[in-house]
Amino acid sequence: MRSLYAHVPFCFHKCHYCDFYSFVDNADRQGPFTEALALELGALARWERDGGFDPGLDTLFVGGGTPTLLALEHWERLGEALHGAYAITPDTEFSVECNPETATPELMALLASIGVNRLSVGAQSFHPQHLKTLERWHDPDNVERALDLAREAGIRRVSLDLIYAIPGQTLAEWEADLARAIAIGTGHVSAYALTYEPNTAMTVRLKQGKFEATDEDLEATMFERTIEVLGAAGLERYEVSNFAASDPATGGPCRHNMAYWRQEQWHAAGPSASAHVGGQRWKNAPRLTDWMRSIHETDGGSPITDHEGVDPSRALAERIMTGLRLAEGLDASEMLTRAESLGRTAALEAAAHRAQEHGHLSFDDNRWRLTDTGLLFADGVSADLMSALD
Amino acid sequence: MHIRNFSIIAHIDHGKSTLSDRLLQSTNAVSARESREQFLDSMDLERERGITIKASAVTVFHVHKGEQYMLNFIDTPGHVDFSYEVSRALTACEGAVLVVDSTQGVEAQTVANAYLAVNNDLEIITCVNKIDLPAAQPDEVAMEIEQILGFPAEDCIPCSAKTGEGLPELIEAICERLPPPRAAKMPECRALIFDSHYDDYRGVIIYIRVFDGELKHGDKIRMMGTGRTYTVTELGKYTPKPVKVKSLGPGETGYLVAAIKTLQDVRVGDTITSDLRPASEPLPGYEEPMQMVFCDFFPSTSGDGRGSQFEDLREAMAKLALNDASFTYAPVHSEALGFGFRCGFLGLLHMDIIQERLEREGGVEVIQTAPTVTYQLLTTAGEELEIQNPAELPDPSIWKELREPIVRVEVIVPKEFVGDIMTLCLSRRGEFRAQLAISETRQMLTYEIPMAEIIYDFYDKLKSMTRGYATMDYEVIGYKTDRLVKVDIMINGDPLEALSFISHKDTADKRGRSLLIRLKKEIARHQFEIPLQAMIGGKIIARESIKSMRKNVTAKCYGGDISRKKKLLDKQKKGKKKMKSIGSVEIPQQAFMAVLDQGE
Ligand SMILES: Nc1nc2c(ncn2[C@@H]2O[C@H](COP(=O)(O)OP(=O)(O)O)[C@@H](O)[C@H]2O)c(=O)[nH]1
Ligand code: SF4
Numbered sequence: 001m002r003s004l005y006a007h008v009p010f011c012f013h014k015c016h017y018c019d020f021y022s023f024v025d026n027a028d029r030q031g032p033f034t035e036a037l038a039l040e041l042g043a044l045a046r047w048e049r050d051g052g053f054d055p056g057l058d059t060l061f062v063g064g065g066t067p068t069l070l071a072l073e074h075w076e077r078l079g080e081a082l083h084g085a086y087a088i089t090p091d092t093e094f095s096v097e098c099n100p101e102t103a104t105p106e107l108m109a110l111l112a113s114i115g116v117n118r119l120s121v122g123a124q125s126f127h128p129q130h131l132k133t134l135e136r137w138h139d140p141d142n143v144e145r146a147l148d149l150a151r152e153a154g155i156r157r158v159s160l161d162l163i164y165a166i167p168g169q170t171l172a173e174w175e176a177d178l179a180r181a182i183a184i185g186t187g188h189v190s191a192y193a194l195t196y197e198p199n200t201a202m203t204v205r206l207k208q209g210k211f212e213a214t215d216e217d218l219e220a221t222m223f224e225r226t227i228e229v230l231g232a233a234g235l236e237r238y239e240v241s242n243f244a245a246s247d248p249a250t251g252g253p254c255r256h257n258m259a260y261w262r263q264e265q266w267h268a269a270g271p272s273a274s275a276h277v278g279g280q281r282w283k284n285a286p287r288l289t290d291w292m293r294s295i296h297e298t299d300g301g302s303p304i305t306d307h308e309g310v311d312p313s314r315a316l317a318e319r320i321m322t323g324l325r326l327a328e329g330l331d332a333s334e335m336l337t338r339a340e341s342l343g344r345t346a347a348l349e350a351a352a353h354r355a356q357e358h359g360h361l362s363f364d365d366n367r368w369r370l371t372d373t374g375l376l377f378a379d380g381v382s383a384d385l386m387s388a389l390d
Numbered sequence: 391m392h393i394r395n396f397s398i399i400a401h402i403d404h405g406k407s408t409l410s411d412r413l414l415q416s417t418n419a420v421s422a423r424e425s426r427e428q429f430l431d432s433m434d435l436e437r438e439r440g441i442t443i444k445a446s447a448v449t450v451f452h453v454h455k456g457e458q459y460m461l462n463f464i465d466t467p468g469h470v471d472f473s474y475e476v477s478r479a480l481t482a483c484e485g486a487v488l489v490v491d492s493t494q495g496v497e498a499q500t501v502a503n504a505y506l507a508v509n510n511d512l513e514i515i516t517c518v519n520k521i522d523l524p525a526a527q528p529d530e531v532a533m534e535i536e537q538i539l540g541f542p543a544e545d546c547i548p549c550s551a552k553t554g555e556g557l558p559e560l561i562e563a564i565c566e567r568l569p570p571p572r573a574a575k576m577p578e579c580r581a582l583i584f585d586s587h588y589d590d591y592r593g594v595i596i597y598i599r600v601f602d603g604e605l606k607h608g609d610k611i612r613m614m615g616t617g618r619t620y621t622v623t624e625l626g627k628y629t630p631k632p633v634k635v636k637s638l639g640p641g642e643t644g645y646l647v648a649a650i651k652t653l654q655d656v657r658v659g660d661t662i663t664s665d666l667r668p669a670s671e672p673l674p675g676y677e678e679p680m681q682m683v684f685c686d687f688f689p690s691t692s693g694d695g696r697g698s699q700f701e702d703l704r705e706a707m708a709k710l711a712l713n714d715a716s717f718t719y720a721p722v723h724s725e726a727l728g729f730g731f732r733c734g735f736l737g738l739l740h741m742d743i744i745q746e747r748l749e750r751e752g753g754v755e756v757i758q759t760a761p762t763v764t765y766q767l768l769t770t771a772g773e774e775l776e777i778q779n780p781a782e783l784p785d786p787s788i789w790k791e792l793r794e795p796i797v798r799v800e801v802i803v804p805k806e807f808v809g810d811i812m813t814l815c816l817s818r819r820g821e822f823r824a825q826l827a828i829s830e831t832r833q834m835l836t837y838e839i840p841m842a843e844i845i846y847d848f849y850d851k852l853k854s855m856t857r858g859y860a861t862m863d864y865e866v867i868g869y870k871t872d873r874l875v876k877v878d879i880m881i882n883g884d885p886l887e888a889l890s891f892i893s894h895k896d897t898a899d900k901r902g903r904s905l906l907i908r909l910k911k912e913i914a915r916h917q918f919e920i921p922l923q924a925m926i927g928g929k930i931i932a933r934e935s936i937k938s939m940r941k942n943v944t945a946k947c948y949g950g951d952i953s954r955k956k957k958l959l960d961k962q963k964k965g966k967k968k969m970k971s972i973g974s975v976e977i978p979q980q981a982f983m984a985v986l987d988q989g990e
Contacts, residue, residue, distance in 0.1 A: 005950055192945040192946045193945040194945075195944070195945050195946055216915065216939070216940050216941060217937070217940050219940070219941060220940035220941040221940075223941060223943075239947075240943055240944075240945070240947070241945050241946060260950055261947070266950065268950070273950070274950040274951040275950075276950070283951060314956070317956065318956055321947075321956065322947060325947055358917075375943065376940065376941045376942070376943060377917065377939070377941070377942045377943065378942070378943040378944070379942045379943050379944055380917075380942045
């Protein structure tokens with residue numbers, strides 16, 4: 001069983017903090033794009049079958065960009081292609097990312113009919129002035145509407161994306177955002193501190209001194225409040241920035257993301273999508289035209305970049321880095337065993353000990369988990385453990 | 391054969407290199423292709439910075455009025471830091487061509503260089519360059535030269551190194567107006583070493599000027615200063631291609647190779663004589679080049695022992711010293727920074743060049759402490775100590791007198807900036823000495839200022855205050871006592887000697903405070919609060935603190951595309967390596983420069 005990620009690169013406006021491969025498509029290429037994606041999915045499925053793999057999918061995630069920007073006819077085509085390539089069952093977690101402005105009863109019904117059972121809605125903030133700072137275009141009141149439409153169509157697992165530490169945002173405003181998300185009744189929240197990614201408009205504006213980044217102390221307080229407030233509402237933190245209600249029918253962790261963090265295997269379709277199969281990583285070329293040309297010329301093959309071969313040391317480092325961020329933590333003996341072939345068991349154990357002494361790591365039922373304090377310094381802890389491997 | 395030995399001297403950018411080039415072309419010494427590069431400048435780094443560090447000599451032959459002339463050009467470095475080398479090069483000459491840009495006029499280094507030449511009893515030919523430019527004012531500039539330096543305007547030669555105009559007149563003047571070398575005073579050989587450099591294939595190459603006797607291939611020679619002896623394996627001249635010769639006679643310049651291994655074995659200014667028939671006395675005037683600026687280099691990676699980083703650094707230092715004899719280094723140990731080297735430089739530019747070469751050629755990453763000048767301490771016991779680092783100062787209870795080096799600074803500026811410059815000099819404890827009108831629009835100001843006050847940003851300030859118009863030159867004139875105190879810095883309760891500084895008592899508080907504020911900006915938050923303190927003799931004069939880090943966690947870990955997150959963490963790890971740990975505080979390189987902040 002595998003996971004699959006499919007990327008739709010279109011948006012109707014580029015948000016200023018965004019560094020995903022997404023753009024405003026002025027050339028009206030939704031049709032050709034969907035055809036190419038269908039070809040790529042077909043090729044992936046053939047490849048899997050030739051390798052003798054199970055065509056079942058554990059999780060499927062269509063992200064972007066704004067996948068819900070695709071017109072109904074293209075979604076129909078995409079649904080056919082997905083079902084033609086893989087065995088998608090009610091047990092498959094099938095998530096789609098959604099911009100609140102694009103939600104319609106027709107689209108939701110169609111999504112539900114092709115098996116979508118989880119919708120992730122980009123709310124970011126319920127304050128228009130902060131959406132403006134982010135250059136994010138949607139009406140906050142449409143968030144609730146989008147969730148209602150999804151649920152009416154039978155998509156019962158809904159999630160909200162929220163952003164905090166937006167320049168000018170107060171703690172009270174952030175708490176109000178959290179309260180509103182809880183009131184709407186979402187079963188899952190991803191709450192991210194605003195990150196200034198290189199090469200985004202936001203970062204350029206910051207460097208130009210157009211505004212000041214949120215103070216580190218306030219940001220930390222917002223983070224701590226997030227955990228408290230969501231936890232009190234039954235949304236438990238299961239990853240640094242992800243929170244889920246316990247009822248699996250309406251909440252539960254995003255299994256697709258868990259597959260990433262637990263280092264399972266996933267295929268990738270669409271420009272800029274990343275794959276991890278058999279210990280190798282690669283990324284489809286992040287250029288729509290190159291990707292489409294190659295798909296047609298090679299009967300479904302995407303051009304790839306950033307290929308990384310099998311490397312036990314890198315794999316272990318990555319597993320530690322992502323695993324530490326999870327509430328479930330890491331299986332300590334498994335990590336130490338994996339470090340053995342690298343001759344780094346003692347070093348890794350020593351690094352873990354130091355982190356425990358600093359009060360950043362706990363060790364119970366044979367698992368390493370970040371403590372509440374450790375969570376705030378997760379990067380430092382994982383950097384230390386990873387250093388033990390080289 | 392007539393011989394003429396001369397240098398071209400100029401303020402930077404006035405066209406010295408271009409003119410040298412042109413002169414060689416006019417005498418047919420170089421092909422057009424070769425002359426494309428200004429070959430008298432030999433090192434890459436120097437070319438990038440547009441300055442010449444090492445003097446070299448080129449010989450060309452020229453026919454003037456039917457007679458053969460051997461013209462020996464002796465190139466001089468163009469920056470104040472190297473004035474010792476300039477003056478050595480000038481000793482090898484009888485004349486100098488003083489070049490002034492006719493669009494700029496006399497500048498600070500024009501004056502400094504002209505004085506050096508006059509003090510060496512050289513005959514001076516003045517010329518105004520760049521007359522092809524529309525903004526050229528050759529007559530006015532010639533008048534400036536006459537007024538300030540006293541060389542008659544009517545003798546000044548207008549020329550353009552670019553078009554070649556005026557070059558024949560200049561060459562004629564070199565042949566006719568410059569004196570021939572003095573006659574030999576004795577039969578024994580005496581040759582002055584005026585420069586040396588290191589060549590990977592042949593070892594040390596020495597540039598010499600023969601004054602008396604003769605030097606021949608195969609001669610056994612002795613350096614009179616060091617007493618070392620060698621056998622001459624090669625003698626020659628650069629024309630500018632190296633051409634071997636059998637001998638060099640009185641008045642001639644050329645180069646010498648003698649299986650000398652390192653530049654440390656050669657002293658510029660020393661006299662070479664024959665080992666078998668030595669002269670009784672060396673040529674006059676050898677002085678050790680004076681290192682005026684000191685700083686410490688430490689390997690940038692943390693580690694407390696004499697690890698391989700230290701050895702790498704030592705190796706890189708030794709290599710640099712091979713071809714730069716005016717740079718000194720000696721091992722030091724710092725409680726906080728471990729093992730490293732204390733290095734001495736002729737000046738600030740010299741320091742920058744060395745630091746760059748260490749990283750570029752030596753491939754070592756270094757932490758550099760802020761530069762300081764050499765102080766003199768007279769103790770109550772009557773001892774006189776040289777202090778190259780504030781950390782070495784003993785307890786103030788045994789100070790009798792602490793003296794600091796004073797420089798005479800000459801600044802030439804447009805009239806409207808005179809007030810600003812005076813304010814700047816005053817704020818740096820400068821004492822006014824003279825003000826002279828150079829022309830209708832420009833003035834020359836002379837100040838005596840403690841060297842410590844100009845060591846870092848004075849020149850930059852000067853330039854920015856005057857929109858780039860001011861030029862300056864300085865010369866160390868002696869030591870003076872003042873009310874000086876030593877300020878120590880504590881980080882998280884640990885003293886960091888590398889940040890100690892000596893300051894005038896009246897400005898110590900202000901500088902201490904501004905240093906702490908700078909440190910606060912440079913040092914990242916840690917997981918604990920870090921107190922910062924500045925103190926004089928145990929008494930705290932300023933304090934600040936760096937708040938503890940609240941959070942270090944990436945918000946969004948892009949599940950699928952994990953390699954980019956990993957790259958980020960790898961970068962973080964590498965960044966740490968460039969920092970030094972003091973106790974448990976990581977201090978980046980920039981923090982060590984905070985001490986230079988003048989608190990203005
Ligand atoms: N127009 C013009 N430019 C010149 C002349 N002589 C030099 N330059 C330019 O002035 C700049 C500085 O010249 P350079 O020879 O490097 O000066 P140095 O620093 O004194 O060696 C260069 O860009 C030259 O091309 C000249 O006679 N006419
Ligand atoms: S909608 Fe999402 S993918 Fe599109 S620009 Fe905004 S943040 Fe980026």
